[in-house]
Amino acid sequence: MAAETQTKAPAAKETFHFINDPADAINDALTGLTYLKPSLSYNREYKIVYRNDLPVFNESHVTTIGFAGGGHEPMFGGFVGHNYLSTYVSGNIFASPTAAQIFEAIKMCQPKGGRSMGTLVVCGNYTGDILNAGLAITRAQAAGYKVHFTPVGDDVAVGRKKGGKVGRRGLSGHLVALKSACALAQRGESLERVAEVMEYVAANVGTVGVAFDRVALPNATITDLQTLPPATIELGMGAHGEPGLQQISPIPTPEALTSQMLDLLLDVSDTDRAFIPFSKSTHPTGDDEVVMLLNSLGSTSDEVLARFAEIANAELQGRGFKVRRLTLGPLVTSLKMSGCGITVWRLPPDGGEAMERKLALELWDEQVDVVAWRQ
Numbered sequence: 001m002a003a004e005t006q007t008k009a010p011a012a013k014e015t016f017h018f019i020n021d022p023a024d025a026i027n028d029a030l031t032g033l034t035y036l037k038p039s040l041s042y043n044r045e046y047k048i049v050y051r052n053d054l055p056v057f058n059e060s061h062v063t064t065i066g067f068a069g070g071g072h073e074p075m076f077g078g079f080v081g082h083n084y085l086s087t088y089v090s091g092n093i094f095a096s097p098t099a100a101q102i103f104e105a106i107k108m109c110q111p112k113g114g115r116s117m118g119t120l121v122v123c124g125n126y127t128g129d130i131l132n133a134g135l136a137i138t139r140a141q142a143a144g145y146k147v148h149f150t151p152v153g154d155d156v157a158v159g160r161k162k163g164g165k166v167g168r169r170g171l172s173g174h175l176v177a178l179k180s181a182c183a184l185a186q187r188g189e190s191l192e193r194v195a196e197v198m199e200y201v202a203a204n205v206g207t208v209g210v211a212f213d214r215v216a217l218p219n220a221t222i223t224d225l226q227t228l229p230p231a232t233i234e235l236g237m238g239a240h241g242e243p244g245l246q247q248i249s250p251i252p253t254p255e256a257l258t259s260q261m262l263d264l265l266l267d268v269s270d271t272d273r274a275f276i277p278f279s280k281s282t283h284p285t286g287d288d289e290v291v292m293l294l295n296s297l298g299s300t301s302d303e304v305l306a307r308f309a310e311i312a313n314a315e316l317q318g319r320g321f322k323v324r325r326l327t328l329g330p331l332v333t334s335l336k337m338s339g340c341g342i343t344v345w346r347l348p349p350d351g352g353e354a355m356e357r358k359l360a361l362e363l364w365d366e367q368v369d370v371v372a373w374r375q
Contacts, residue, residue, distance in 0.1 A: 124170020
């Protein structure tokens with residue numbers, strides 16, 4: 001394992017953002033989604049993307065809302081549609097949507113004057129998102145709306161000591177859990193059951209990322225790009241450029257880096273960050289099957305992700321795990337950040353827990369009609 005370094009970063013350089021106006025970047029991007037997928041509509045005033053059939057769908061189904069700051073596209077706008085999210089609410093770049101925006105989405109998701117199946121609201125575990133959701137949901141429940149809220153923190157780079165009462169940051173684990181929860185909602189299950197599965201899957205998911213360079217905010221067409229020191233990567237950097245677990249120099253081989261990342265995800269003896277409840281770190285009993293997701297942080301190619309996936313699959317097999325499903329691509333990005341993340345979902349053991357393994361795989365395999373999911 002490479003030693004931690006604190007080398008002083010070099011001076012910032014400039015990068016170019018091909019956008020019309022930073023103030024309109026979110027509206028431009030989300031309006032464009034409706035051209036890519038005509039089954040979607042966009043509420044520009046509240047920055048809400050929603051499926052066109054929402055007024056009919058919400059009469060007999062649980063509805064689902066994902067919300068986040070902009071700059072992480074395609075999350076969540078690219079996952080709105082059949083068998084996935086009902087709506088997405090976007091804030092400005094790296095900023096939570098307001099309580100008023102979230103409340104408006106809740107109202108859109110429940111039938112007017114009729115009996116509602118309820119709404120599941122999901123976001124990553126960030127303070128601003130949780131505060132604004134709390135305000136919106138309190139207001140919604142006081143007005144008679146049925147809502148369940150699940151914030152997801154899956155970043156294993158943030159240990160229990162560092163996370164404290166705030167907990168771990170949200171990365172891409174909520175997409176994995178929503179894949180199951182939204183499929184159940186599409187089947188007509190109750191809000192209680194949809195929420196139960198959402199929280200169960202989220203509790204069995206972990207993610208660790210590695211950044212090859214830092215993020216550049218589009219606060220102007222030409223922006224400063226804060227770079228890492230030469231020949232250095234940062235393990236565990238957050239989705240907004242938050243400090244990671246360690247900087248590593250010289251850059252390790254892909255095999256060594258992948259092994260270190262999987263250690264953080266699988267080591268059940270690490271009491272500070274053993275979040276995924278595997279029975280064992282190697283050759284687990286009954287819970288030896290996983291779903292794996294390789295995520296680009298913005299500018300990492302499919303070819304690089306595929307190589308990391310190949311290495312991770314071989315490494316997992318060597319540790320006694322079976323990768324039952326794999327997907328990769330730009331799913332939760334940080335604008336043009338260079339880097340990738342590995343997400344592992346521990347499938348239910350043979351005897352089942354909140355759901356059976358067979359059902360877990362069925363829900364994962366449900367076909368979706370959205371812009372960004374690769375199946």
